Amino acid sequence: MTPVRPKFELKPGKATREAFGKALAELGRENPDVVVCDADLSKSTFTALFAKEFPERFFSCGIAEANMVSIGAGLASAGKTAFVSSFSAFVLNKGFEQLRVTVAYPRVNLKIVGTHSGISIGEDGPSQMSVEDLSLACSLAGFVVLSPADEVATEALVRAAAAYDGPVFLRCGRVKAPLIYSPGETFSIGGSRELIGGSEITIAATGLLVAEAIRAAETLEAEGVSARVLDLYSIKPLDQEAIVRAARETGAIVVAEEHLVDSGLGVRVAQAVARTHPCVMEFVGIQDTYAESGTPEELLDKYGLVARDVAAACRRALTRKRGAGLQ
Amino acid sequence: MIGAAKSGHPGGSLSAVEILVTLFFDFMRHDPANPAWPDRDRFILSKGHAAPVLYAVLAEAGYTPKPALMSLRKLGSPYQGHPDKRFIPALEASTGSLGVGLSVGLGLALAARLNHRPWRTYVVLGDGEIQEGQIWEAAMFGAFHKVDNLVAIVDYNKIQLDGFVSDIMEIAPVAAKWSAFGWHTIELDGHDLSALRAAFAEAEATKGRPTVIVAHTIKGKGVSFMENNPKFHGTAPTPAEVQAALQELQA
Numbered sequence: 001m002t003p004v005r006p007k008f009e010l011k012p013g014k015a016t017r018e019a020f021g022k023a024l025a026e027l028g029r030e031n032p033d034v035v036v037c038d039a040d041l042s043k044s045t046f047t048a049l050f051a052k053e054f055p056e057r058f059f060s061c062g063i064a065e066a067n068m069v070s071i072g073a074g075l076a077s078a079g080k081t082a083f084v085s086s087f088s089a090f091v092l093n094k095g096f097e098q099l100r101v102t103v104a105y106p107r108v109n110l111k112i113v114g115t116h117s118g119i120s121i122g123e124d125g126p127s128q129m130s131v132e133d134l135s136l137a138c139s140l141a142g143f144v145v146l147s148p149a150d151e152v153a154t155e156a157l158v159r160a161a162a163a164y165d166g167p168v169f170l171r172c173g174r175v176k177a178p179l180i181y182s183p184g185e186t187f188s189i190g191g192s193r194e195l196i197g198g199s200e201i202t203i204a205a206t207g208l209l210v211a212e213a214i215r216a217a218e219t220l221e222a223e224g225v226s227a228r229v230l231d232l233y234s235i236k237p238l239d240q241e242a243i244v245r246a247a248r249e250t251g252a253i254v255v256a257e258e259h260l261v262d263s264g265l266g267v268r269v270a271q272a273v274a275r276t277h278p279c280v281m282e283f284v285g286i287q288d289t290y291a292e293s294g295t296p297e298e299l300l301d302k303y304g305l306v307a308r309d310v311a312a313a314c315r316r317a318l319t320r321k322r323g324a325g326l327q
Numbered sequence: 328m329i330g331a332a333k334s335g336h337p338g339g340s341l342s343a344v345e346i347l348v349t350l351f352f353d354f355m356r357h358d359p360a361n362p363a364w365p366d367r368d369r370f371i372l373s374k375g376h377a378a379p380v381l382y383a384v385l386a387e388a389g390y391t392p393k394p395a396l397m398s399l400r401k402l403g404s405p406y407q408g409h410p411d412k413r414f415i416p417a418l419e420a421s422t423g424s425l426g427v428g429l430s431v432g433l434g435l436a437l438a439a440r441l442n443h444r445p446w447r448t449y450v451v452l453g454d455g456e457i458q459e460g461q462i463w464e465a466a467m468f469g470a471f472h473k474v475d476n477l478v479a480i481v482d483y484n485k486i487q488l489d490g491f492v493s494d495i496m497e498i499a500p501v502a503a504k505w506s507a508f509g510w511h512t513i514e515l516d517g518h519d520l521s522a523l524r525a526a527f528a529e530a531e532a533t534k535g536r537p538t539v540i541v542a543h544t545i546k547g548k549g550v551s552f553m554e555n556n557p558k559f560h561g562t563a564p565t566p567a568e569v570q571a572a573l574q575e576l577q578a
């Protein structure tokens with residue numbers, strides 16, 4: 001039975017990178033130990049807001065992301081609440097060795113915020129697009145990896161990251177993200193949010209794909225399918241409990257992410273499901289390829305990351321579920 | 328082009344016009360009718376965001392279609408936001424992530440030497456770009472392995488993305504750094520065509536070490552309201568600004 005629920009309303013919202021910059025400046029006001037490093041992208045990452053207010057606590061690193069990561073590691077090791085930021089593609093890819101040996105391995109309390117993640121950056125094209133950041137960040141032992149869907153979640157998770165003692169990677173995007181949450185809602189490391197209740201299938205999404213998952217669930221509802229929507233904003237650690245419950249109660253899970261499909265959230269959810277309560281699964285993400293230039297909307301459409309694709313994956317999963325005689 | 332795309336990097340494209348024009352129309356041995364000619368000189372725009380100047384030159388030379396220039400950054404255009412070998416096979420490298428092009432160029436140049444081929448390699452770097460550590464790893468490598476068939480050109484326009492280089496991360500003294508790394512170093516006005524021509528000739532005559540040309544340039548050169556204005560690093564001109572700019576450039 002489809003439970004009665006209010007229609008979900010998606011409102012226009014800010015880009016998560018902008019919400020990050022705003023939250024960072026607020027943190028700066030509250031805590032004199034907050035320090036920030038950026039690599040010649042402060043206008044794009046919005047760390048410029050912090051830099052303007054606290055120039056003495058902002059370190060311009062030039063176009064030298066690897067160096068920046070280890071400078072941040074030093075600041076953090078000495079007790080500062082240190083954030084380093086650039087595009088995800090640059091801070092993770094250029095700084096990966098430094099993240100491994102100067103942050104993850106010694107378990108340094110550094111916060112890494114990557115903006116312009118995914119292909120929705122649009123016209124700049126693949127060299128600036130990050131499609132492997134979740135995979136890279138999750139492969140750093142001991143890292144917390146967060147991927148907020150809107151500005152409210154971003155602000156809350158920037159705070160959660162700052163309060164947490166240990167390395168954190170936070171993934172932000174370039175484009176305006178639909179507003180999903182109301183101010184004051186809570187988010188925690190290792191948590192998730194059920195946005196729509198449902199009994200026949202679960203769509204577990206992260207980042208920009210959460211809004212697409214909501215739209216897909218509404219399409220499915222019109223077709224008489226009751227789809228649950230989970231926002232898995234904590235990629236690592238995962239909310240195992242919510243995932244296992246989804247597997248048990250709905251018997252089918254579709255994971256949706258703006259990331260390479262073979263190495264992102266999907267494989268992590270599949271592992272959690274395989275360990276506990278195997279069920280039918282489908283995956284929406286970027287296939288084994290690099291994208292190209294185009295508008296964000298064109299690219300999300302072309303690379304199969306819109307509600308239509310999420311709904312199609314759900315229909316495939318439901319067909320398999322029924323074929324297997326599962327309820 | 329950038330105006331029609333509504334995004335892109337005008338400033339760093341305009342500062343490198345004379346450098347690319349001299350190379351493609353005066354100096355490099357290449358054949359647009361035969362882009363895969365094995366003995367062609369190699370060119371890498373390591374500061375890939377200046378793609379518009381490269382595209383204009385490639386189209387003028389006949390490698391790629393001119394009318395499509397107005398499709399810059401649009402879905403399916405050969406003129407991608409950053410140079411992309413998948414869309415323009417004549418490119419030697421896909422660039423856009425700063426700091427990697429010089430190393431690729433050194434690899435190409437080593438291959439020419441190994442194969443006893445005469446072709447030479449040219450790599451254009453941004454001044455902000457040389458803040459990347461890999462540039463200096465490459466600089467050390469180039470001198471150590473005596474890669475004298477490669478020329479690096481630093482487009483020294485004194486501005487990067489967030490502002491003036493001297494406010495973001497000072498790189499001076501640029502020429503002295505390259506000299507200390509063992510490179511033959513030439514400093515010149517990067518908008519002076521005859522100086523550029525002479526420098527490329529001097530580089531070709533220099534044996535036993537690579538050459539770097541430190542080209543002092545003006546970001547946004549030729550368009551008064553773009554010149555030395557950090558805003559036009561990565562901001563497209565409005566339609567009115569495009570008109571004004573084209574008038575100035577044609578004057």
Ligand SMILES: Cc1ncc(C[n+]2csc(CCOP(=O)(O)OP(=O)(O)O)c2C)c(N)n1
Pocket residue numbers: 039040041063090094336338339340342374376377423424425426452453454455456457482484486487488546560
């Ligand atoms: C590794 C990397 N970090 C950051 C960027 C973002 N970015 C694009 S252009 C630019 C500034 C480049 O400055 P410069 O090399 O001086 O180029 P120019 O002024 O000639 O345009 C930056 C930081 C990038 N493309 N690659």
